[in-house]
Amino acid sequence: MTDRFRLGGDLTIHRLGFGAMRLPQGGPGAPVRDAESGRAVLRRAVALGVDHIDTAGFYRSPDGSVRANTLIREALAPYPDTLVIATKVGPVFGPGGPRQGTAAELRYQVEADLESLGLDRLDLVYLRVGTTEPPHGESLAERFEALAALREEGLIRHLGISNVDAGHLAEARAIAPVAAVQNNLSIADRDETAVLDACARAGIAFVPFFPLGGGKTDIADPRVVKVAERHRATTRQIALAWLLALSPVTVAIPGTGSVAHLEENVTARSISLTEEDLADLA
Template sequence: MTIKTFSLGGDLTINRLGFGAMRLAANTLEGPPRDPENGIAVLRRSVELGVNHIDTAGFYRRGAVRANELIRRALSPYRDDLVIATKIGPLPTPEGVPSGQATPGQLRGLVEAELRSLGLDRLDLVYLRVGGTTGPGGESVAERFAVLAELRAEGLIQHLGVSNVDAVQFAEARKIAPVAAVQNRHTGDLGLLTACEEAGIAYVPYFPLGGGVSPLESERLDKVAVRLGATATQVHLASLLATSPSMLAIPGTGSLDHLEENLAASRLSLSDEDLSDLRG
Protein backbone atom coordinates (compact mmCIF):
# COMPACT_ATOMS: atom_id res chain seq x y z
CA MET A 1 0.00 0.00 0.00
CA THR A 2 1.32 3.46 -0.88
CA ILE A 3 2.39 5.55 2.12
CA LYS A 4 0.10 8.57 2.11
CA THR A 5 2.29 11.06 3.98
CA PHE A 6 5.82 12.44 3.88
CA SER A 7 7.92 14.04 6.63
CA LEU A 8 9.12 17.28 5.06
CA GLY A 9 12.41 18.33 6.60
CA GLY A 10 11.88 15.71 9.27
CA ASP A 11 9.29 17.74 11.19
CA LEU A 12 6.36 18.66 8.92
CA THR A 13 4.02 15.78 8.08
CA ILE A 14 2.22 16.42 4.81
CA ASN A 15 -0.04 14.44 2.54
CA ARG A 16 1.85 13.37 -0.58
CA LEU A 17 -0.95 14.61 -2.82
CA GLY A 18 -1.06 18.37 -2.44
CA PHE A 19 -2.23 21.37 -4.42
CA GLY A 20 -0.39 23.67 -6.83
CA ALA A 21 -1.65 27.26 -6.86
CA MET A 22 -0.35 28.37 -10.26
CA ARG A 23 -3.70 28.06 -12.03
CA LEU A 24 -5.67 30.02 -9.44
CA ALA A 25 -4.89 33.39 -11.01
CA ALA A 26 -5.02 32.25 -14.64
CA ASN A 27 -5.09 29.01 -16.57
CA THR A 28 -1.71 29.90 -18.11
CA LEU A 29 0.93 32.50 -17.26
CA GLU A 30 -0.30 34.63 -20.16
CA GLY A 31 -4.02 33.81 -20.01
CA PRO A 32 -6.83 36.08 -18.80
CA PRO A 33 -7.38 36.44 -15.02
CA ARG A 34 -9.76 34.04 -13.35
CA ASP A 35 -12.58 34.95 -10.99
CA PRO A 36 -10.90 35.29 -7.57
CA GLU A 37 -14.00 34.01 -5.77
CA ASN A 38 -13.70 30.77 -7.69
CA GLY A 39 -10.09 30.43 -6.59
CA ILE A 40 -11.10 30.95 -2.97
CA ALA A 41 -13.75 28.24 -3.28
CA VAL A 42 -11.20 25.82 -4.78
CA LEU A 43 -8.71 26.46 -1.98
CA ARG A 44 -11.27 25.96 0.77
CA ARG A 45 -12.52 22.77 -0.80
CA SER A 46 -8.98 21.46 -1.19
CA VAL A 47 -8.30 21.57 2.54
CA GLU A 48 -11.72 20.07 3.22
CA LEU A 49 -10.60 17.12 1.08
CA GLY A 50 -7.39 16.65 3.04
CA VAL A 51 -4.81 18.85 1.34
CA ASN A 52 -2.26 20.20 3.80
CA HIS A 53 0.53 21.10 1.35
CA ILE A 54 -0.02 24.07 -0.96
CA ASP A 55 2.65 25.15 -3.43
CA THR A 56 2.61 28.77 -4.56
CA ALA A 57 4.80 31.70 -5.66
CA GLY A 58 4.56 35.46 -5.64
CA PHE A 59 4.78 35.47 -9.43
CA TYR A 60 1.62 33.34 -9.71
CA ARG A 61 -0.52 36.29 -10.64
CA ARG A 62 -2.41 37.79 -13.52
CA GLY A 63 -3.53 41.39 -13.37
CA ALA A 64 -5.07 42.04 -9.96
CA VAL A 65 -5.57 38.33 -9.21
CA ARG A 66 -2.71 36.94 -7.12
CA ALA A 67 -2.46 33.40 -5.83
CA ASN A 68 -0.85 34.36 -2.52
CA GLU A 69 -3.61 36.83 -1.71
CA LEU A 70 -6.26 34.24 -2.56
CA ILE A 71 -4.56 31.75 -0.23
CA ARG A 72 -4.54 34.29 2.59
CA ARG A 73 -8.16 35.30 2.02
CA ALA A 74 -9.37 31.71 1.75
CA LEU A 75 -7.41 29.99 4.49
CA SER A 76 -6.14 32.53 7.04
CA PRO A 77 -5.99 32.04 9.98
CA TYR A 78 -4.17 28.94 8.82
CA ARG A 79 -4.60 25.48 10.28
CA ASP A 80 -1.65 24.29 12.35
CA ASP A 81 -1.01 21.35 9.98
CA LEU A 82 -1.09 23.39 6.76
CA VAL A 83 2.29 23.70 5.00
CA ILE A 84 2.70 26.46 2.42
CA ALA A 85 5.67 26.23 0.05
CA THR A 86 6.70 29.12 -2.15
CA LYS A 87 9.38 29.92 -4.72
CA ILE A 88 11.56 32.97 -5.21
CA GLY A 89 14.16 33.88 -7.79
CA PRO A 90 12.31 34.91 -10.95
CA LEU A 91 11.43 38.58 -11.34
CA PRO A 92 8.00 38.95 -12.95
CA THR A 93 6.90 41.58 -15.42
CA PRO A 94 3.99 43.84 -14.37
CA GLU A 95 1.68 41.25 -15.96
CA GLY A 96 3.12 38.54 -13.71
CA VAL A 97 5.16 36.66 -16.33
CA PRO A 98 8.55 35.55 -14.93
CA SER A 99 11.42 37.08 -16.88
CA GLY A 100 14.76 37.89 -15.23
CA GLN A 101 16.41 36.44 -12.14
CA ALA A 102 16.84 38.19 -8.80
CA THR A 103 20.31 39.05 -7.60
CA PRO A 104 21.45 37.86 -4.16
CA GLY A 105 20.78 41.37 -2.86
CA GLN A 106 17.14 41.20 -3.96
CA LEU A 107 16.26 37.90 -2.29
CA ARG A 108 15.54 39.27 1.19
CA GLY A 109 13.00 41.69 -0.26
CA LEU A 110 11.33 38.87 -2.15
CA VAL A 111 11.10 36.72 0.98
CA GLU A 112 9.65 39.61 2.96
CA ALA A 113 7.10 40.21 0.19
CA GLU A 114 6.03 36.55 0.41
CA LEU A 115 5.57 36.87 4.17
CA ARG A 116 3.38 39.95 3.73
CA SER A 117 1.25 38.60 0.91
CA LEU A 118 0.60 35.30 2.68
CA GLY A 119 0.14 36.90 6.11
CA LEU A 120 2.83 34.78 7.78
CA ASP A 121 5.63 35.38 10.26
CA ARG A 122 7.65 32.47 8.91
CA LEU A 123 7.57 30.61 5.60
CA ASP A 124 7.37 26.81 5.87
CA LEU A 125 9.36 26.05 2.71
CA VAL A 126 11.10 28.38 0.27
CA TYR A 127 12.56 27.12 -2.99
CA LEU A 128 15.29 28.97 -4.80
CA ARG A 129 13.98 28.80 -8.38
CA VAL A 130 16.95 28.84 -10.73
CA GLY A 131 17.08 29.77 -14.41
CA GLY A 132 14.35 30.64 -16.83
CA THR A 133 12.14 28.41 -18.94
CA THR A 134 15.05 26.26 -20.06
CA GLY A 135 16.24 23.14 -18.28
CA PRO A 136 18.50 23.08 -15.24
CA GLY A 137 22.26 23.53 -15.10
CA GLY A 138 24.88 25.99 -16.20
CA GLU A 139 25.10 28.38 -13.26
CA SER A 140 26.10 28.41 -9.62
CA VAL A 141 23.43 28.61 -6.92
CA ALA A 142 25.86 29.11 -4.01
CA GLU A 143 25.68 32.86 -3.48
CA ARG A 144 21.89 33.04 -3.71
CA PHE A 145 21.28 29.92 -1.64
CA ALA A 146 23.61 31.28 1.05
CA VAL A 147 21.34 34.32 1.36
CA LEU A 148 18.34 32.07 1.93
CA ALA A 149 20.34 30.09 4.48
CA GLU A 150 20.94 33.35 6.39
CA LEU A 151 17.22 34.12 6.34
CA ARG A 152 16.54 30.61 7.62
CA ALA A 153 18.98 31.20 10.48
CA GLU A 154 17.11 34.41 11.29
CA GLY A 155 13.85 32.45 11.59
CA LEU A 156 12.07 33.85 8.52
CA ILE A 157 12.16 30.45 6.78
CA GLN A 158 11.74 26.98 8.28
CA HIS A 159 12.97 24.81 5.39
CA LEU A 160 14.80 25.41 2.11
CA GLY A 161 14.44 23.83 -1.31
CA VAL A 162 15.83 24.20 -4.81
CA SER A 163 13.96 24.20 -8.10
CA ASN A 164 14.99 23.61 -11.72
CA VAL A 165 18.39 22.24 -10.71
CA ASP A 166 20.72 19.48 -11.83
CA ALA A 167 22.78 17.16 -9.63
CA VAL A 168 25.72 19.59 -9.45
CA GLN A 169 23.53 22.50 -8.30
CA PHE A 170 21.72 20.20 -5.85
CA ALA A 171 25.01 19.13 -4.29
CA GLU A 172 26.23 22.74 -4.20
CA ALA A 173 23.17 23.84 -2.25
CA ARG A 174 23.43 20.94 0.22
CA LYS A 175 26.96 22.03 1.17
CA ILE A 176 25.54 25.38 2.31
CA ALA A 177 22.37 24.37 4.19
CA PRO A 178 19.96 21.43 4.50
CA VAL A 179 17.73 20.95 1.46
CA ALA A 180 14.24 19.68 2.30
CA ALA A 181 12.80 19.49 -1.22
CA VAL A 182 13.63 19.59 -4.92
CA GLN A 183 11.08 20.86 -7.43
CA ASN A 184 11.94 20.10 -11.05
CA ARG A 185 10.09 20.03 -14.33
CA HIS A 186 10.48 16.33 -15.08
CA THR A 187 10.63 13.05 -13.19
CA GLY A 188 13.14 11.60 -15.64
CA ASP A 189 16.31 12.38 -13.65
CA LEU A 190 16.39 9.07 -11.78
CA GLY A 191 19.81 9.81 -10.30
CA LEU A 192 18.57 12.98 -8.62
CA LEU A 193 15.35 11.27 -7.52
CA THR A 194 17.36 8.42 -5.99
CA ALA A 195 19.63 10.88 -4.17
CA CYS A 196 16.56 12.61 -2.73
CA GLU A 197 15.03 9.32 -1.63
CA GLU A 198 18.22 8.18 0.08
CA ALA A 199 18.50 11.50 1.95
CA GLY A 200 14.82 11.76 2.91
CA ILE A 201 14.35 14.80 0.66
CA ALA A 202 11.07 15.44 -1.13
CA TYR A 203 11.01 15.39 -4.94
CA VAL A 204 8.18 17.51 -6.31
CA PRO A 205 7.66 17.60 -10.09
CA TYR A 206 5.85 20.71 -11.25
CA PHE A 207 3.30 20.32 -14.04
CA PRO A 208 2.68 16.75 -12.76
CA LEU A 209 -0.11 16.28 -15.30
CA GLY A 210 1.69 18.04 -18.14
CA GLY A 211 4.71 17.27 -20.22
CA GLY A 212 3.07 15.80 -23.29
CA VAL A 213 1.76 12.30 -22.70
CA SER A 214 2.49 10.23 -25.78
CA PRO A 215 -0.26 8.18 -27.49
CA LEU A 216 1.39 5.01 -26.17
CA GLU A 217 1.41 6.34 -22.59
CA SER A 218 -2.19 7.48 -22.98
CA GLU A 219 -3.19 4.01 -24.16
CA ARG A 220 -1.56 2.46 -21.09
CA LEU A 221 -3.23 4.94 -18.74
CA ASP A 222 -6.62 4.31 -20.31
CA LYS A 223 -6.21 0.54 -20.01
CA VAL A 224 -5.50 0.70 -16.26
CA ALA A 225 -8.16 3.37 -15.71
CA VAL A 226 -10.85 1.14 -17.21
CA ARG A 227 -9.73 -1.76 -15.01
CA LEU A 228 -9.90 0.37 -11.86
CA GLY A 229 -13.01 2.35 -12.73
CA ALA A 230 -10.95 5.54 -12.53
CA THR A 231 -9.90 8.33 -14.89
CA ALA A 232 -6.60 8.46 -16.73
CA THR A 233 -5.70 11.57 -14.72
CA GLN A 234 -6.20 9.71 -11.44
CA VAL A 235 -4.11 6.78 -12.64
CA HIS A 236 -1.37 9.16 -13.76
CA LEU A 237 -1.21 10.79 -10.31
CA ALA A 238 -1.32 7.44 -8.50
CA SER A 239 1.50 6.09 -10.67
CA LEU A 240 3.55 9.20 -9.96
CA LEU A 241 3.24 8.63 -6.21
CA ALA A 242 4.12 4.96 -6.70
CA THR A 243 7.45 5.91 -8.29
CA SER A 244 9.14 6.73 -4.99
CA PRO A 245 8.19 7.36 -1.35
CA SER A 246 9.92 10.75 -1.72
CA MET A 247 7.70 11.76 -4.63
CA LEU A 248 5.04 14.39 -3.95
CA ALA A 249 2.39 15.54 -6.42
CA ILE A 250 0.94 19.06 -6.58
CA PRO A 251 -1.67 19.09 -9.37
CA GLY A 252 -3.18 22.52 -9.80
CA THR A 253 -6.56 23.60 -11.08
CA GLY A 254 -9.04 26.43 -10.97
CA SER A 255 -11.98 24.03 -11.29
CA LEU A 256 -13.83 22.43 -8.39
CA ASP A 257 -14.67 19.40 -10.54
CA HIS A 258 -11.05 18.86 -11.54
CA LEU A 259 -9.98 19.32 -7.93
CA GLU A 260 -12.30 16.55 -6.80
CA GLU A 261 -11.05 14.28 -9.58
CA ASN A 262 -7.38 14.94 -8.83
CA LEU A 263 -7.60 14.38 -5.09
CA ALA A 264 -9.60 11.17 -5.50
CA ALA A 265 -6.37 9.70 -6.89
CA SER A 266 -5.12 9.35 -3.32
CA ARG A 267 -7.63 6.53 -2.85
CA LEU A 268 -6.27 4.48 -5.76
CA SER A 269 -4.08 1.48 -5.03
CA LEU A 270 -2.12 0.23 -8.03
CA SER A 271 -1.31 -3.48 -8.21
CA ASP A 272 1.88 -4.96 -9.63
CA GLU A 273 -0.12 -5.74 -12.78
CA ASP A 274 -1.23 -2.11 -13.06
CA LEU A 275 2.31 -0.81 -12.66
CA SER A 276 3.64 -3.32 -15.15
CA ASP A 277 1.05 -2.25 -17.71
CA LEU A 278 1.88 1.43 -17.15
CA ARG A 279 5.59 0.84 -17.63
CA GLY A 280 5.09 -1.35 -20.68
Protein backbone atom coordinates in the same frame (compact mmCIF):
# COMPACT_ATOMS: atom_id res chain seq x y z
CA MET B 1 2.59 2.69 0.32
CA THR B 2 2.20 5.46 2.85
CA ASP B 3 0.26 8.54 1.83
CA ARG B 4 2.29 10.83 4.09
CA PHE B 5 5.77 12.32 4.04
CA ARG B 6 7.77 13.96 6.80
CA LEU B 7 9.04 17.15 5.17
CA GLY B 8 12.33 18.37 6.57
CA GLY B 9 12.02 15.81 9.35
CA ASP B 10 9.33 17.70 11.28
CA LEU B 11 6.36 18.59 9.02
CA THR B 12 4.08 15.64 8.20
CA ILE B 13 2.07 16.21 5.02
CA HIS B 14 -0.07 14.15 2.69
CA ARG B 15 1.82 13.20 -0.46
CA LEU B 16 -0.86 14.79 -2.61
CA GLY B 17 -1.09 18.52 -2.12
CA PHE B 18 -2.26 21.47 -4.18
CA GLY B 19 -0.45 23.78 -6.59
CA ALA B 20 -1.74 27.36 -6.71
CA MET B 21 -0.31 28.37 -10.11
CA ARG B 22 -3.63 27.92 -11.96
CA LEU B 23 -5.74 29.90 -9.50
CA PRO B 24 -5.27 33.36 -11.10
CA GLN B 25 -5.33 32.13 -14.71
CA GLY B 26 -5.85 28.80 -16.49
CA GLY B 27 -2.68 29.22 -18.52
CA PRO B 28 -0.86 31.72 -20.75
CA GLY B 29 -3.42 33.67 -22.76
CA ALA B 30 -6.37 32.19 -20.87
CA PRO B 31 -8.97 34.46 -19.24
CA VAL B 32 -8.31 35.70 -15.72
CA ARG B 33 -10.18 33.53 -13.25
CA ASP B 34 -12.81 34.80 -10.85
CA ALA B 35 -11.24 35.42 -7.44
CA GLU B 36 -14.12 33.92 -5.48
CA SER B 37 -13.84 30.71 -7.49
CA GLY B 38 -10.20 30.50 -6.46
CA ARG B 39 -11.08 31.00 -2.83
CA ALA B 40 -13.73 28.28 -3.11
CA VAL B 41 -11.17 25.85 -4.55
CA LEU B 42 -8.77 26.55 -1.69
CA ARG B 43 -11.41 26.12 0.99
CA ARG B 44 -12.57 22.86 -0.59
CA ALA B 45 -8.98 21.60 -0.82
CA VAL B 46 -8.45 22.03 2.92
CA ALA B 47 -11.85 20.46 3.62
CA LEU B 48 -10.72 17.41 1.62
CA GLY B 49 -7.63 17.04 3.78
CA VAL B 50 -5.06 18.82 1.62
CA ASP B 51 -2.39 20.09 4.01
CA HIS B 52 0.32 21.26 1.58
CA ILE B 53 -0.18 24.24 -0.74
CA ASP B 54 2.52 25.30 -3.19
CA THR B 55 2.51 28.91 -4.34
CA ALA B 56 4.74 31.80 -5.47
CA GLY B 57 4.58 35.57 -5.45
CA PHE B 58 4.73 35.52 -9.25
CA TYR B 59 1.58 33.37 -9.53
CA ARG B 60 -0.70 36.18 -10.63
CA SER B 61 -2.80 37.35 -13.55
CA PRO B 62 -0.99 39.51 -16.15
CA ASP B 63 -2.65 42.66 -14.82
CA GLY B 64 -1.97 41.72 -11.20
CA SER B 65 -5.65 41.81 -10.28
CA VAL B 66 -5.73 38.19 -9.08
CA ARG B 67 -2.80 36.85 -7.07
CA ALA B 68 -2.46 33.34 -5.68
CA ASN B 69 -0.95 34.47 -2.37
CA THR B 70 -3.77 36.93 -1.77
CA LEU B 71 -6.38 34.27 -2.49
CA ILE B 72 -4.68 31.86 -0.09
CA ARG B 73 -4.64 34.43 2.72
CA GLU B 74 -8.23 35.54 2.10
CA ALA B 75 -9.57 31.99 1.89
CA LEU B 76 -7.62 30.24 4.62
CA ALA B 77 -6.21 32.67 7.21
CA PRO B 78 -6.01 32.17 10.11
CA TYR B 79 -4.33 29.04 8.84
CA PRO B 80 -4.87 25.57 10.34
CA ASP B 81 -1.87 24.46 12.39
CA THR B 82 -1.45 21.45 10.10
CA LEU B 83 -1.27 23.45 6.85
CA VAL B 84 2.15 23.73 5.18
CA ILE B 85 2.60 26.55 2.67
CA ALA B 86 5.55 26.43 0.28
CA THR B 87 6.62 29.28 -1.96
CA LYS B 88 9.30 29.99 -4.56
CA VAL B 89 11.67 32.91 -5.07
CA GLY B 90 14.33 33.70 -7.64
CA PRO B 91 12.76 34.91 -10.90
CA VAL B 92 12.28 38.64 -11.41
CA PHE B 93 9.76 39.69 -14.05
CA GLY B 94 10.14 42.93 -15.96
CA PRO B 95 9.48 44.53 -19.37
CA GLY B 96 12.32 42.51 -20.89
CA GLY B 97 10.97 39.22 -19.60
CA PRO B 98 12.08 37.07 -16.66
CA ARG B 99 15.59 37.13 -15.28
CA GLN B 100 17.33 35.54 -12.34
CA GLY B 101 17.13 37.64 -9.21
CA THR B 102 20.33 38.45 -7.37
CA ALA B 103 21.11 37.25 -3.86
CA ALA B 104 20.30 40.74 -2.58
CA GLU B 105 16.85 40.67 -4.19
CA LEU B 106 15.87 37.40 -2.50
CA ARG B 107 15.29 39.08 0.87
CA TYR B 108 12.76 41.42 -0.72
CA GLN B 109 10.97 38.47 -2.34
CA VAL B 110 10.83 36.51 0.90
CA GLU B 111 9.55 39.53 2.83
CA ALA B 112 6.93 40.18 0.13
CA ASP B 113 5.69 36.58 0.41
CA LEU B 114 5.50 36.85 4.19
CA GLU B 115 3.39 39.99 3.87
CA SER B 116 1.09 38.75 1.10
CA LEU B 117 0.45 35.44 2.85
CA GLY B 118 0.11 37.03 6.28
CA LEU B 119 2.81 34.89 7.88
CA ASP B 120 5.69 35.46 10.29
CA ARG B 121 7.66 32.51 8.92
CA LEU B 122 7.49 30.59 5.65
CA ASP B 123 7.34 26.80 6.02
CA LEU B 124 9.28 26.04 2.83
CA VAL B 125 10.99 28.35 0.35
CA TYR B 126 12.39 27.05 -2.94
CA LEU B 127 15.14 28.80 -4.84
CA ARG B 128 13.93 28.57 -8.43
CA VAL B 129 16.79 28.72 -10.94
CA GLY B 130 16.84 28.87 -14.73
CA THR B 131 13.80 29.22 -16.95
CA THR B 132 12.55 26.11 -18.77
CA GLU B 133 15.49 23.73 -18.32
CA PRO B 134 17.92 23.36 -15.39
CA PRO B 135 20.89 25.70 -15.97
CA HIS B 136 23.58 23.02 -16.04
CA GLY B 137 26.96 24.24 -14.82
CA GLU B 138 25.59 27.43 -13.28
CA SER B 139 26.31 27.88 -9.58
CA LEU B 140 23.45 28.58 -7.19
CA ALA B 141 25.72 28.94 -4.15
CA GLU B 142 25.50 32.72 -3.63
CA ARG B 143 21.71 32.79 -3.91
CA PHE B 144 21.21 29.70 -1.76
CA GLU B 145 23.54 31.12 0.88
CA ALA B 146 21.31 34.22 0.98
CA LEU B 147 18.25 32.05 1.66
CA ALA B 148 20.17 30.04 4.24
CA ALA B 149 20.92 33.31 6.05
CA LEU B 150 17.20 34.16 6.08
CA ARG B 151 16.54 30.70 7.51
CA GLU B 152 19.02 31.42 10.28
CA GLU B 153 17.12 34.66 11.00
CA GLY B 154 13.94 32.63 11.49
CA LEU B 155 12.06 33.90 8.41
CA ILE B 156 12.15 30.46 6.74
CA ARG B 157 11.67 27.05 8.29
CA HIS B 158 12.92 24.79 5.48
CA LEU B 159 14.75 25.34 2.19
CA GLY B 160 14.22 23.80 -1.22
CA ILE B 161 15.52 24.18 -4.77
CA SER B 162 13.70 24.01 -8.08
CA ASN B 163 14.56 23.34 -11.72
CA VAL B 164 17.96 21.90 -10.84
CA ASP B 165 20.27 19.02 -11.68
CA ALA B 166 22.09 16.61 -9.37
CA GLY B 167 25.10 18.93 -9.24
CA HIS B 168 22.97 21.80 -7.97
CA LEU B 169 21.50 19.52 -5.29
CA ALA B 170 24.96 18.54 -4.06
CA GLU B 171 26.07 22.19 -4.10
CA ALA B 172 23.04 23.33 -2.10
CA ARG B 173 23.32 20.51 0.47
CA ALA B 174 26.91 21.57 1.17
CA ILE B 175 25.54 24.97 2.27
CA ALA B 176 22.36 24.10 4.22
CA PRO B 177 19.84 21.26 4.58
CA VAL B 178 17.56 20.80 1.56
CA ALA B 179 14.05 19.62 2.45
CA ALA B 180 12.58 19.42 -1.07
CA VAL B 181 13.42 19.57 -4.76
CA GLN B 182 10.81 20.74 -7.26
CA ASN B 183 11.53 19.61 -10.81
CA ASN B 184 9.66 18.65 -13.94
CA LEU B 185 8.38 15.07 -13.88
CA SER B 186 5.24 13.32 -15.07
CA ILE B 187 4.19 9.98 -16.47
CA ALA B 188 4.75 11.47 -19.93
CA ASP B 189 8.11 13.12 -19.13
CA ARG B 190 10.41 10.90 -17.10
CA ASP B 191 13.81 12.56 -17.52
CA GLU B 192 14.41 13.44 -13.86
CA THR B 193 15.30 10.03 -12.46
CA ALA B 194 18.87 10.99 -11.46
CA VAL B 195 17.66 13.83 -9.23
CA LEU B 196 14.77 11.72 -7.93
CA ASP B 197 17.16 8.92 -6.99
CA ALA B 198 19.42 11.37 -5.17
CA CYS B 199 16.43 12.71 -3.24
CA ALA B 200 15.28 9.20 -2.33
CA ARG B 201 18.71 8.30 -0.94
CA ALA B 202 18.74 11.45 1.21
CA GLY B 203 15.09 11.41 2.31
CA ILE B 204 14.42 14.68 0.46
CA ALA B 205 10.95 15.33 -0.96
CA PHE B 206 10.77 15.31 -4.77
CA VAL B 207 7.89 17.53 -5.90
CA PRO B 208 7.06 17.44 -9.63
CA PHE B 209 5.99 20.91 -10.77
CA PHE B 210 4.15 19.52 -13.82
CA PRO B 211 2.63 16.33 -12.37
CA LEU B 212 0.04 16.23 -15.15
CA GLY B 213 2.32 17.40 -17.94
CA GLY B 214 1.57 21.09 -17.56
CA GLY B 215 -0.31 21.09 -20.86
CA LYS B 216 2.97 20.50 -22.69
CA THR B 217 2.89 16.70 -22.80
CA ASP B 218 0.00 14.27 -23.22
CA ILE B 219 -0.54 11.91 -20.30
CA ALA B 220 -3.38 10.05 -22.02
CA ASP B 221 -1.39 7.52 -24.03
CA PRO B 222 -2.83 4.00 -24.57
CA ARG B 223 -0.97 2.53 -21.58
CA VAL B 224 -2.44 5.08 -19.19
CA VAL B 225 -5.90 4.70 -20.71
CA LYS B 226 -5.71 0.92 -20.25
CA VAL B 227 -4.89 1.20 -16.55
CA ALA B 228 -7.50 3.94 -16.05
CA GLU B 229 -10.20 1.69 -17.50
CA ARG B 230 -9.09 -1.12 -15.19
CA HIS B 231 -9.56 1.13 -12.14
CA ARG B 232 -12.60 2.99 -13.50
CA ALA B 233 -10.57 6.12 -13.05
CA THR B 234 -9.50 9.05 -15.21
CA THR B 235 -6.10 9.27 -16.87
CA ARG B 236 -5.32 12.26 -14.62
CA GLN B 237 -5.93 10.14 -11.54
CA ILE B 238 -3.72 7.34 -12.85
CA ALA B 239 -0.94 9.81 -13.69
CA LEU B 240 -1.02 11.09 -10.10
CA ALA B 241 -1.23 7.59 -8.61
CA TRP B 242 1.80 6.62 -10.71
CA LEU B 243 3.84 9.50 -9.29
CA LEU B 244 2.95 8.47 -5.74
CA ALA B 245 3.88 4.86 -6.50
CA LEU B 246 7.16 5.85 -8.15
CA SER B 247 9.01 6.59 -4.89
CA PRO B 248 8.14 7.14 -1.23
CA VAL B 249 9.63 10.66 -1.51
CA THR B 250 7.43 11.92 -4.38
CA VAL B 251 4.90 14.58 -3.39
CA ALA B 252 2.41 15.59 -6.10
CA ILE B 253 0.95 19.12 -6.27
CA PRO B 254 -1.63 19.16 -9.10
CA GLY B 255 -3.18 22.57 -9.58
CA THR B 256 -6.55 23.67 -10.87
CA GLY B 257 -9.06 26.49 -10.69
CA SER B 258 -12.00 24.06 -10.68
CA VAL B 259 -13.55 22.40 -7.62
CA ALA B 260 -14.58 19.43 -9.78
CA HIS B 261 -11.01 18.89 -11.02
CA LEU B 262 -9.71 19.33 -7.48
CA GLU B 263 -11.99 16.58 -6.20
CA GLU B 264 -10.95 14.34 -9.10
CA ASN B 265 -7.28 14.88 -8.31
CA VAL B 266 -7.62 14.27 -4.57
CA THR B 267 -9.41 10.97 -5.24
CA ALA B 268 -6.15 9.69 -6.76
CA ARG B 269 -4.87 9.22 -3.19
CA SER B 270 -7.13 6.17 -2.86
CA ILE B 271 -5.88 4.42 -6.02
CA SER B 272 -3.38 1.64 -5.36
CA LEU B 273 -1.60 0.58 -8.53
CA THR B 274 -0.81 -3.13 -8.78
CA GLU B 275 2.36 -4.72 -10.11
CA GLU B 276 0.45 -5.40 -13.33
CA ASP B 277 -0.51 -1.71 -13.56
CA LEU B 278 3.06 -0.57 -12.99
CA ALA B 279 4.34 -3.03 -15.58
CA ASP B 280 1.82 -1.70 -18.10
CA LEU B 281 2.92 1.86 -17.33
CA ALA B 282 6.66 1.15 -17.41
